[in-house]
Amino acid sequence: xxxxxxxxxxxxxxxxxxxxxxxxxxxxxxxxxxxxxxxxxxxxxxxxxxxxxxxxxxxxxxxxxxxxxxxxxxxxxxxxxxxxxxxxxxxxxxxxxxxxxxxxxxxxxxxxxxxxxxxxxxxxxxxxxxxxxxxxxxxxxxxxxxxxxxxxxxxxxxxxxxxxxxxxxxxxxxxxxxxxxxxxxxxxxxxxxxxxxxxxxxxxxxxxxxxxxxxxxxxxxxxxxxxxxxxxxxxxxxxxxxxxxxxxxxxxxxxxxxxxxxxxxxxxxxxxxxxxxxxxxxxxxxxxxxxxxxxxx
Amino acid sequence: xxxxxxxxxxxxxxxxxxxxxxxxxxxxxxxxxxxxxxxxxxxxxxxxxxxxxxxxxxxxxxxxxxxxxxxxxxxxxxxxxxxxxxxxxxxxxxxxxxxxxxxxxxxxxxxxxxxxxxxxxxxxxxxxxxxxxxxxxxxxxxxxxxxxxxxxxxxxxxxxxxxxxxxxxxxxxxxxxxxxxxxxxxxxxxxxxxxxxxxxxxxxxxxxxxxxxxxxxxxxxxxxxxxxxxxxxxxxxxxxxxxxxxxxxxxxxxxxxxxxxxxxxxxxxxxxxxxxxxxxxxxxxxxxx
Numbered sequence: 001x002x003x004x005x006x007x008x009x010x011x012x013x014x015x016x017x018x019x020x021x022x023x024x025x026x027x028x029x030x031x032x033x034x035x036x037x038x039x040x041x042x043x044x045x046x047x048x049x050x051x052x053x054x055x056x057x058x059x060x061x062x063x064x065x066x067x068x069x070x071x072x073x074x075x076x077x078x079x080x081x082x083x084x085x086x087x088x089x090x091x092x093x094x095x096x097x098x099x100x101x102x103x104x105x106x107x108x109x110x111x112x113x114x115x116x117x118x119x120x121x122x123x124x125x126x127x128x129x130x131x132x133x134x135x136x137x138x139x140x141x142x143x144x145x146x147x148x149x150x151x152x153x154x155x156x157x158x159x160x161x162x163x164x165x166x167x168x169x170x171x172x173x174x175x176x177x178x179x180x181x182x183x184x185x186x187x188x189x190x191x192x193x194x195x196x197x198x199x200x201x202x203x204x205x206x207x208x209x210x211x212x213x214x215x216x217x218x219x220x221x222x223x224x225x226x227x228x229x230x231x232x233x234x235x236x237x238x239x240x241x242x243x244x245x246x247x248x249x250x251x252x253x254x255x256x257x258x259x260x261x262x263x264x265x266x267x268x269x270x271x272x273x274x275x276x277x278x279x280x281x282x283x284x285x286x287x288x289x290x291x292x293x294x295x296x297x
Numbered sequence: 298x299x300x301x302x303x304x305x306x307x308x309x310x311x312x313x314x315x316x317x318x319x320x321x322x323x324x325x326x327x328x329x330x331x332x333x334x335x336x337x338x339x340x341x342x343x344x345x346x347x348x349x350x351x352x353x354x355x356x357x358x359x360x361x362x363x364x365x366x367x368x369x370x371x372x373x374x375x376x377x378x379x380x381x382x383x384x385x386x387x388x389x390x391x392x393x394x395x396x397x398x399x400x401x402x403x404x405x406x407x408x409x410x411x412x413x414x415x416x417x418x419x420x421x422x423x424x425x426x427x428x429x430x431x432x433x434x435x436x437x438x439x440x441x442x443x444x445x446x447x448x449x450x451x452x453x454x455x456x457x458x459x460x461x462x463x464x465x466x467x468x469x470x471x472x473x474x475x476x477x478x479x480x481x482x483x484x485x486x487x488x489x490x491x492x493x494x495x496x497x498x499x500x501x502x503x504x505x506x507x508x509x510x511x512x513x514x515x516x517x518x519x520x521x522x523x524x525x526x527x528x529x530x531x532x533x534x535x536x537x538x539x540x541x542x543x544x545x546x547x548x549x550x551x552x553x554x555x556x557x558x559x560x561x562x563x564x565x566x567x568x569x570x571x572x573x574x575x576x577x578x579x580x581x582x583x584x585x586x
């Protein structure tokens with residue numbers, strides 16, 4: 001009885017595999033026919049920094065118009081997510097608003113991946129306050145002291161006697177780490193800092209709360225100019241105050257600026273190469289400017 | 298053949314009934330597996346710091362105490378808010394409301410139960426937090442209280458519906474006997490019916506608390522997420538669930554931070570487990586009487 005059953009099973013299995021075998025021939029046989037009409041479509045995935053998602057999808061959309069045989073999908077999640085995806089081989093291009101960390105480079109070489117860095121554009125970080133706040137200028141040192149918790153009152157920086165509400169991005173954000181490095185000299189954020197899940201939540205909060213301070217990408221700051229005030233920044237206490245703008249980010253006089261990167265695995269080829277060339281071309285850099293960021297030079 | 302088939306069906310039934318056990322065990326095993334090596338590498342005592350600084354250029358600190366107090370504060374406040382509304386509402390709907398009133402009330406309660414938590418969170422951010430800010434003269438409306446009120450909104454339908462069922466399942470004879478003995482309607486409700494339905498009401502509250510502890514999106518949006526130890530309802534707090542949701546997406550796989558997030562998950566699970574255990578104890582105690 002059992003023997004017979006097993007035989008039947010075997011029989012079924014072999015039939016099934018025969019069908020799959022034949023079907024695969026059929027599919028293989030068909031594909032060249034389709035290929036005659038449309039060229040083989042190449043897929044390109046881009047993943048990473050939330051700061052760069054809009055920019056990357058603007059690039060992708062324009063690029064795909066002139067390259068119908070390349071399909072590009074762009075997803076966010078944060079710079080760390082993008083780099084992790086690059087290391088796991090689940091994305092072709094990683095967009096990152098911070099440099100790859102030594103730890104990550106080490107992990108990459110363990111996995112046989114050699115990250116290749118390309119600077120695509122620049123971004124400035126604007127420090128924003130409510131328009132009713134009389135403060136117009138802060139030095140990097142003052143900003144650092146506010147965010148590390150050394151200054152808790154606006155009086156400490158020459159403002160009115162009001163408690164400072166410190167707003168930050170979540171620790172998963174590339175901007176969080178960048179700000180920590182540049183403005184806070186790598187010190188830890190104060191425990192009183194409120195971590196907001198998104199840039200728009202920071203803008204929303206600064207609009208509502210008179211004595212709040214937050215930081216956002218220059219592009220977002222410019223768009224929300226009627227709701228929040230972007231502070232001018234002094235690199236040192238006695239250096240000139242610089243307003244955040246395209247020009248000041250480009251000529252490096254504005255202190256809170258950073259390059260925005262692509263990371264790819266090894267040398268570029270195929271669709272990825274074409275795309276990167278497009279991004280660095282005049283047309284690609286024009287899109288950078290239009291999206292509120294700053295071209296490479 | 299027949300007995301063989303019976304056995305098969307029996308096995309399928311037992312299997313489906315014990316799926317939950319299997320899933321709970323699997324979750325514990327999985328969480329444990331990811332979190333385990335944290336015990337000796339940075340050391341288990343690292344979890345009992347008073348600071349949560351997962352990203353640092355100097356030294357990362359994974360103290361989950363501020364996250365625990367955050368969750369406890371929000372949960373306690375939400376519970377205080379949802380008990381009167383949920384239970385009194387249930388008494389009204391079950392005992393005093395006329396049929397037409399009930400036909401209006403019930404659908405709305407059900408709609409409230411179905412509002413997605415992101416939508417409630419958005420409402421909290423844009424509408425409730427400015428109100429809280431002005432009402433209490435605060436500098437910001439992103440507080441533990443704001444989160445608690447939103448969570449109470451979400452838990453009230455659960456508490457109300459389950460309590461109402463409990464109240465309605467009190468035998469009719471209790472009511473009639475009480476009224477026949479000369480008690481008025483309010484006396485009957487508060488001295489006879491509510492005590493008789495108490496196990497069900499407590500179970501309802503526990504279900505509500507369970508929902509509150511586990512809720513993520515709404516608190517992530519309105520509590521401000523500052524990881525500090527506080528018992529002040531007007532302070533910003535960071536809950537355990539919000540921490541996991543905000544940080545898990547970006548954390549390096551297998552790092553200490555990653556393991557610490559799994560420990561938060563384990564403690565969250567233990568907390569809800571204890572809560573369920575307590576609920577069952579209470580239920581049993583009242584049923585014995």
